[in-house]
Amino acid sequence: MPHLIVVTVLWAFSFSLIGQYLAGKVDSDFAVLMRVAIAAAVFVPFTVWRGLPRRLVGGFWLAGALQFGVTYLCLYRSFNVLTVPEVLLFTVLTPIYVTLIDDALEGRFNRRALLAAAVAVGGGTIIRFHRLEGSYLLGFLLLQLANATFAAGQILCRHLLARHRTEVPLHRFFGHFFLGALVLALPSFVLFGDWAKLPQTPVQWGVLAWMGLFATALGMYWWVLGSTRVDAGTLAVMNELHVPAGLVVNLLIWNRDADLPRLAAGGAVILASLLINRWGRQPGALGLSR
Numbered sequence: 064m065p066h067l068i069v070v071t072v073l074w075a076f077s078f079s080l081i082g083q084y085l086a087g088k089v090d091s092d093f094a095v096l097m098r099v100a101i102a103a104a105v106f107v108p109f110t111v112w113r114g115l116p117r118r119l120v121g122g123f124w125l126a127g128a129l130q131f132g133v134t135y136l137c138l139y140r141s142f143n144v145l146t147v148p149e150v151l152l153f154t155v156l157t158p159i160y161v162t163l164i165d166d167a168l169e170g171r172f173n174r175r176a177l178l179a180a181a182v183a184v185g186g187g188t189i190i191r192f193h194r195l196e197g198s199y200l201l202g203f204l205l206l207q208l209a210n211a212t213f214a215a216g217q218i219l220c221r222h223l224l225a226r227h228r229t230e231v232p233l234h235r236f237f238g239h240f241f242l243g244a245l246v247l248a249l250p251s252f253v254l255f256g257d258w259a260k261l262p263q264t265p266v267q268w269g270v271l272a273w274m275g276l277f278a279t280a281l282g283m284y285w286w287v288l289g290s291t292r293v294d295a296g297t298l299a300v301m302n303e304l305h306v307p308a309g310l311v312v313n314l315l316i317w318n319r320d321a322d323l324p325r326l327a328a329g330g331a332v333i334l335a336s337l338l339i340n341r342w343g344r345q346p347g348a349l350g351l352s353r
Contacts, residue, residue: 064289064293064297066285066286066292067289067290067293067298068301068304069285070283070285070289071304071308073278073281074278074282074308076278077274077278080270080273081094081139081274082142082146084266085267085270085271086139087142089260089262089267090256090257091142092136092139092248092256093257094139095136095139095248096245096248096249096251096252096256098274098275098279099241099244099245099248099279100245100248100275101272101275101280102131102241102276102279102280103238103241103244105276105280105281106237106238106240106280106284107238107241107242110238110239111231111236115229115231116227118223119223119224119229119236122220123236123237123239124239124240124242124243125219125243126215126219126220126223126240126243127240127243127244128247129213129216130212130283131240131283132251133209133247134209134212136247136248137205137206137209137212141153141202141205144199149199149202152188153202153207153210154209154210155184156184157213157214157302157303158179158184158300159177159299160213160214160215161214161298161299162296162299163177164215164218165295166295168219173296179300179336179339182333183300183303183332185332186303186329186331186332186333189325189328189332217286217287218295218298220287220290221287221295224287233288237284237287240287241279289301303336307333
């Protein structure tokens with residue numbers, strides 16, 4: 064759980080930084096490529112290329128392509144048609160995707176986990192719901208694809224680590240995850256990138272460097288590591304905490320207006336969803352701690 068909480072805070076900053084410094088100013092494909100390339104540069108030097116189960120390596124390439132290829136290419140494009148609050152609103156459905164995909168891979172239907180995820184979504188909606196105006200359908204569809212692939216990537220990593228045990232520590236093969244992401248991010252920039260919208264200021268380059276190193280490299284590593292130490296229901300709920308966290312960041316740093324009663328009410332509902340998920344759980348079902 065501590066790993067997931069720390070990453071939630073890191074990613075809460077990401078939404079604000081993207082909206083404030085990158086959206087509409089820096090080409091979205093280039094921004095994704097830089098984040099993935101920096102993260103790959105962190106882990107590839109430690110990467111083991113032999114002696115790992117082929118399905119584990121191939122699965123991590125696929126998870127990276129989904130979670131940082133498809134997800135972030137869609138996420139950055141959504142900022143071109145949506146505001147930061149709208150992006151936060153449309154990402155509230157991620158916990159539902161997490162529970163449904165986990166159940167599909169396990170061949171079961173976990174009602175308690177789905178209920179907890181639904182309650183968490185309700186909390187996120189309480190916080191972020193507002194009247195939508197203008198053309199937001201494209202942004203909504205982009206974010207639902209991003210939500211689904213982000214959920215699929217993290218659940219896939221979680222299941223791979225549970226089913227393909229290895230003595231090799233995670234950081235020695237996590238580079239495969241970001242290489243998989245590069246398979247999509249690099250061609251996407253080459254084909255669709257706008258060379259006229261590369262970063263122009265030190266601040267923009269600094270934001271990309273910070274997000275590549277902390278939010279992407281370390282953040283994704285800690286998130287995957289944390290996902291193996293909790294059950295799927297808790298993981299689903301943790302996917303919702305970015306909503307109140309993102310709003311708190313907007314309030315504290317950018318001094319944006321926030322409806323504090325709604326923030327408190329929605330936050331309380333999300334915390335309640337954690338209790339719902341833990342209630343009645345069988346001993347030893349905490350996760351896949353190694």
